[in-house]
Amino acid sequence: MTGGGHRLATRAARLLLGLYPQAWRERYRTEVVALVEEDPPRLRGLTTLVVGAADAHLRPAGNWSLTSPRTRMRLSLSAIFCCWIVLSLNGIGFQKDTEDTPFATAGHRHPLLAIAHDAVLSGALLGALAIAVGGLPLVWQALRQTYTRGDRRLGLLLLSPALALAAFGGLTWLLVTISPARHDGFPLSFVLGVQAPWRIGGFLCAAVCALAPRLVMARMELGAAVLRRASLTTAALAVAMGAVTLGLTVYACALPLQAASLASESTAPIGAGTGVMLALYAATAWIAGAFGLVASRRALGAATSPS
Amino acid sequence: MASRMDELGRWSEPALLVLSSLAGGDKHGYAMVNDIEAMSGVHLGPGTLYGALSRLESQGLILALPAEGRRRPYRITAGGASALEEQLTTIASVANTGLTRLRTQAAPA
Numbered sequence: 511m512t513g514g515g516h517r518l519a520t521r522a523a524r525l526l527l528g529l530y531p532q533a534w535r536e537r538y539r540t541e542v543v544a545l546v547e548e549d550p551p552r553l554r555g556l557t558t559l560v561v562g563a564a565d566a567h568l569r570p571a572g573n574w575s576l577t578s579p580r581t582r583m584r585l586s587l588s589a590i591f592c593c594w595i596v597l598s599l600n601g602i603g604f605q606k607d608t609e610d611t612p613f614a615t616a617g618h619r620h621p622l623l624a625i626a627h628d629a630v631l632s633g634a635l636l637g638a639l640a641i642a643v644g645g646l647p648l649v650w651q652a653l654r655q656t657y658t659r660g661d662r663r664l665g666l667l668l669l670s671p672a673l674a675l676a677a678f679g680g681l682t683w684l685l686v687t688i689s690p691a692r693h694d695g696f697p698l699s700f701v702l703g704v705q706a707p708w709r710i711g712g713f714l715c716a717a718v719c720a721l722a723p724r725l726v727m728a729r730m731e732l733g734a735a736v737l738r739r740a741s742l743t744t745a746a747l748a749v750a751m752g753a754v755t756l757g758l759t760v761y762a763c764a765l766p767l768q769a770a771s772l773a774s775e776s777t778a779p780i781g782a783g784t785g786v787m788l789a790l791y792a793a794t795a796w797i798a799g800a801f802g803l804v805a806s807r808r809a810l811g812a813a814t815s816p817s
Numbered sequence: 818m819a820s821r822m823d824e825l826g827r828w829s830e831p832a833l834l835v836l837s838s839l840a841g842g843d844k845h846g847y848a849m850v851n852d853i854e855a856m857s858g859v860h861l862g863p864g865t866l867y868g869a870l871s872r873l874e875s876q877g878l879i880l881a882l883p884a885e886g887r888r889r890p891y892r893i894t895a896g897g898a899s900a901l902e903e904q905l906t907t908i909a910s911v912a913n914t915g916l917t918r919l920r921t922q923a924a925p926a
Contacts, residue, residue: 523863538867544887545846545863558862565868 519550526556529563532585533577579812583737586809588724590744591645593802594637595720597754597795599712601634604758604791607784620768626760633753636746644743645723652730667726674718681711741813748806755792755799762788831861831869832878836893836901839879845888846870873897 523546527539551559577585608627617624649668656665689704766785838844838852846866854860861869870891873879878897882890893901 526864534871538871540884540887541846541889542863542867545850545866548847549850549863551863555860555862555864558864558866558868560864562864562868566871569872 516550519552519556520546522556523551523559526559526563529560530566533581534566536581537577579815580732580734580737582812583741583809584727584732586805586812587644587648587737587740587744588727589805590747590802590809591641591723592720593798593805594641594747594751595723596716596798597751597802598634598637599716599719600758600791600794600798601630601754604630604761604788607787608761616765616768620764622764623761623768626757626764629753629757630761631757633750633755633757635750636753637750640743640746640750644740644747647736648727648732648740651732651736652726655730661729664726664729667722667729670722671719674715678711678715682708738813741809744806744809748803751799751802751806755795758788758795759792762792831865832873833901833904834859834861835866835869835873835891836878836897837905839891839893840898840901843882843890843892845885845890847888849891 524543527535527542530539613623613627617627652664652668655661656668685704685708690700762785765788834853834857835849837856838849841852844852846863850861850866870879874881874891878894878900880892880894882892
């Protein structure tokens with residue numbers, strides 16, 4: 511193999527290492543890079559990296575057991591923060607969609623709806639408290655490191671959720687300003703010109719907010735004590751996620767079941783679109799909640815294991 | 818102990834080569850690749866080598882030693898040596914039986 515071929519093979523191997531799970535990369539990446547620099551792989555060698563990456567994803571428990579408790583706490587925390595942000599955005603959408611008078615009326619008539627709604631709000635409050643206790647010290651540590659190390663990229667990552675929210679707010683304002691007057695229904699021009707860009711903007715903003723904690727935590731140096739405290743608060747976060755998920759599910763199931771009795775009222779809130787949105791909120795909550803619970807269990811396991 | 822090697826599935830052959838290499842002393846990845854090639858004629862790709870190493874390490878059959886720069890040497894554990902001995906004994910028994918039968922068949926009646 512020529513010098514150019516060596517460099518190409520080494521670069522390809524480095525890229526393929528990106529396919530491995532993060533826990534695996536943290537444990538073996540440096541060694542494998544040293545190996546491929548000394549012994550640049552041919553095409554067959556590169557394919558072993560692809561097969562190895564697939565195997566590492568299919569057997570995560572093996573990688574997990576090899577990582578240190580501190581790394582396990584860091585990875586679990588970034589995962590649970592990501593799940594909580596997804597769940598929070600879900601909850602905000604639910605709150606926004608059910609804030610109108612007809613939903614309040616339905617809640618008064620059917621206590622189950624009111625209980626489910628309150629469960630979502632209580633879970634959101636508990637989750638916010640847990641994030642404040644466990645997450646704010648991490649944010650403070652990141653801010654200090656941004657200042658003491660002069661790490662502009664860390665600062666930018668820290669600011670990215672605020673910047674994304676500001677950009678989304680700006681997009682919302684712009685769309686409200688330029689959107690045509692709408693008297694009844696949702697014409698196609700309104701859906702394509704206003705709703706679609708707003709929803710795409712919202713999705714991108716949510717993606718930035720969900721990924722930012724992971725990238726910040728990967729870049730900063732984290733003390734064991736602050737990691738352990740944050741990991742312990744994930745127990746409360748797990749309870750909060752359970753409450754939000756169950757509340758959304760009960761609400762999404764109970765509202766259609768009450769459709770017949772609500773139909774007699776002139777302010778009946780239930781419609782096909784509402785039912786679909788509520789079902790989507792509940793389904794997303796179950797996915798985020800399940801991943802969050804697994805991450806919480808791992809964080810607690812790492813926090814209580816001897817280091 | 819043989820079952821622990823069986824648990825390695827498609828990685829059992831590379832794992833056997835890795836354990837055999839480490840039976841001769843502590844080695845890092847590059848040294849293992851060269852030793853295995855000299856010993857068996859098999860050149861292990863980086864994905865295969867580290868797939869086997871991660872499985873052997875998580876099963877406690879090898880031990881990662883402190884890193885030397887970017888390289889990290891590995892050492893076979895007592896459990897790994899025992900698993901290797903058992904596996905090699907089985908292979909040797911199969912090889913001996915097969916060779917004996919071949920020679921018996923090849924011998925003129």
